[in-house]
Amino acid sequence: MPTYTVTVANLSLSPQQKSQIAEAITAAHSAQTGAPRFFAQVLFSAANKGDHFVGGRANTAPQVFVHGLVREGRSIEIKQALMSQMLEEIVRVAGITAEDVWVYLQDIPAIQMIEFGRFLPAPGDEAEWGKGFSPEKRASLPR
Numbered sequence: 001m002p003t004y005t006v007t008v009a010n011l012s013l014s015p016q017q018k019s020q021i022a023e024a025i026t027a028a029h030s031a032q033t034g035a036p037r038f039f040a041q042v043l044f045s046a047a048n049k050g051d052h053f054v055g056g057r058a059n060t061a062p063q064v065f066v067h068g069l070v071r072e073g074r075s076i077e078i079k080q081a082l083m084s085q086m087l088e089e090i091v092r093v094a095g096i097t098a099e100d101v102w103v104y105l106q107d108i109p110a111i112q113m114i115e116f117g118r119f120l121p122a123p124g125d126e127a128e129w130g131k132g133f134s135p136e137k138r139a140s141l142p143r
């Protein structure tokens with residue numbers, strides 16, 4: 001359901017750090033929204049040296065950017081708690097300051113998203129929606 005793209009600039013994350021950040025984002029999303037953990041997916045990419053600019057000038061500071069596409073329908077308080085939890089963990093895992101982490105959440109109506117081959121349910125209707133998985137798909141999903 002939510003897709004989080006983590007882009008780093010002037011920073012190299014180890015496989016262990018990527019795993020820890022993916023776990024932190026997944027845990028935060030599940031804890032703050034109540035959605036099952038298997039809904040969250042995290043993708044990583046890195047900007048090439050010299051490809052990140054701030055104010056028209058090449059940036060040399062290590063930075064992490066998180067862009068989350070999430071279903072609309074959650075309160076500002078939930079979204080801010082989600083972003084704050086992610087921020088805290090990313091700072092800890094990446095070893096950078098909070099000033100070097102940027103987090104954006106973008107709401108998308110559930111009716112404009114297809115995952116697992118079906119339109120997504122409204123927040124709170126995940127359990128009923130999940131009953132439509134094939135036994136094979138259900139068995140393959142992390143708990």
